[in-house]
Amino acid sequence: MNNYGEYQFLAVFLVVAVLFALAPLGLARLWAKKFSPQKPGAQKNAVYECGLEARGSTAIRFKSEYYIYAIIFLIFDVEVLFLVPFAVAFLNLPVGAFIAMLVFILLLAEGLAWAWMKGVLTWK
Amino acid sequence: MGMDERSAHVEMNTPGPDEGLRSELSKQGIFTVKLQDMYNWGRKNSIWPLQFGLACCAIEMIAASMARYDLARFGAEVFRPSPRQADLMIVAGTVTKKMAPQVVRLYNQMPEPKYVIAMGACAISGGPFKQGYNVLKGIDRYIPVDVHIPGCPPRPEALMHAFMTLQRKIDAQALTGENRPRHLDPAAPSEFPVPALGEDDIVPAKNERVWEAPVLIR
Numbered sequence: 001m002n003n004y005g006e007y008q009f010l011a012v013f014l015v016v017a018v019l020f021a022l023a024p025l026g027l028a029r030l031w032a033k034k035f036s037p038q039k040p041g042a043q044k045n046a047v048y049e050c051g052l053e054a055r056g057s058t059a060i061r062f063k064s065e066y067y068i069y070a071i072i073f074l075i076f077d078v079e080v081l082f083l084v085p086f087a088v089a090f091l092n093l094p095v096g097a098f099i100a101m102l103v104f105i106l107l108l109a110e111g112l113a114w115a116w117m118k119g120v121l122t123w124k
Numbered sequence: 125m126g127m128d129e130r131s132a133h134v135e136m137n138t139p140g141p142d143e144g145l146r147s148e149l150s151k152q153g154i155f156t157v158k159l160q161d162m163y164n165w166g167r168k169n170s171i172w173p174l175q176f177g178l179a180c181c182a183i184e185m186i187a188a189s190m191a192r193y194d195l196a197r198f199g200a201e202v203f204r205p206s207p208r209q210a211d212l213m214i215v216a217g218t219v220t221k222k223m224a225p226q227v228v229r230l231y232n233q234m235p236e237p238k239y240v241i242a243m244g245a246c247a248i249s250g251g252p253f254k255q256g257y258n259v260l261k262g263i264d265r266y267i268p269v270d271v272h273i274p275g276c277p278p279r280p281e282a283l284m285h286a287f288m289t290l291q292r293k294i295d296a297q298a299l300t301g302e303n304r305p306r307h308l309d310p311a312a313p314s315e316f317p318v319p320a321l322g323e324d325d326i327v328p329a330k331n332e333r334v335w336e337a338p339v340l341i342r
Contacts, residue, residue: 039314051226
């Protein structure tokens with residue numbers, strides 16, 4: 001039998017926290033029931049709340065192409081970030097570092113080639 | 125429903141403990157207050173206006189909310205950019221016929237309880253543009269206005285006076301009973317008809333339930 005006695009206040013704290021959050025909501029609900037009737041309406045519940053009527057559908061779709069472009073840009077972004085310090089320290093580097101860098105660039109180039117083959121680079 | 129309301133009415137309008145008992149209790153450090161008074165006290169000290177200006181009166185409204193005039197003293201410095209969070213619409217400026225539908229729609233989108241201050245000559249009557257073709261002759265033709273402020277434009281002090289007038293009005297509102305305000309009455313409307321630009325004027329020209337033409341006595 002473990003002694004959890006000193007952690008009991010946590011349980012109390014949890015209950016009080018939940019009540020603290022729920023009690024005002026419950027009170028507001030009761031108040032609305034007793035005194036203040038709810039009055040929803042077509043305009044009050046409208047999606048757009050700037051005095052103008054919404055035109056067309058509000059559930060519109062964005063073209064995701066741009067985001068894929070942006071992600072592919074990251075390849076070059078990160079590449080530069082690593083290549084510049086590599087180039088600066090190139091003469092003092094061992095062979096292992098050179099090979100590691102080649103593998104890194106190969107991985108990135110592979111990703112680019114894959115995206116190119118998928119036709120991501122042609123704007124539709 | 126009717127039965128329920130009547131019993132609530134009796135309950136709320138009974139005076140509660142008499143003055144002697146109240147003063148006796150307050151000597152012991154017990155403060156008694158009616159639920160209605162506490163409710164109104166809370167509401168009148170936290171009126172959030174809608175952040176919305178139409179013309180030059182809005183500049184005075186902005187001045188009133190800034191440090192020199194400091195509307196925050198009345199608990200009303202939180203200008204809300206969304207009608208869903210606002211209690212008070214300050215119609216500050218000339219309401220053109222093109223803008224009137226948007227103003228009414230914004231008012232409709234505010235949650236109850238909601239109040240309107242018509243600020244300046246234009247908002248209450250059309251002001252200097254009353255004879256013009258494109259200006260509404262007072263926003264009270266479409267929505268119920270609680271406080272009218274004359275002036276062109278009214279100074280921030282006048283807006284503050286309107287605020288205090290509105291606070292007194294809120295303070296006196298009954299929670300139950302026959303003369304309770306609109307937002308507590310289930311039968312009273314919360315949305316008002318939005319006018320539209322017609323062939324050569326805004327239609328309808330007025331909301332019959334809100335405004336009737338004054339009778340001129342000559």
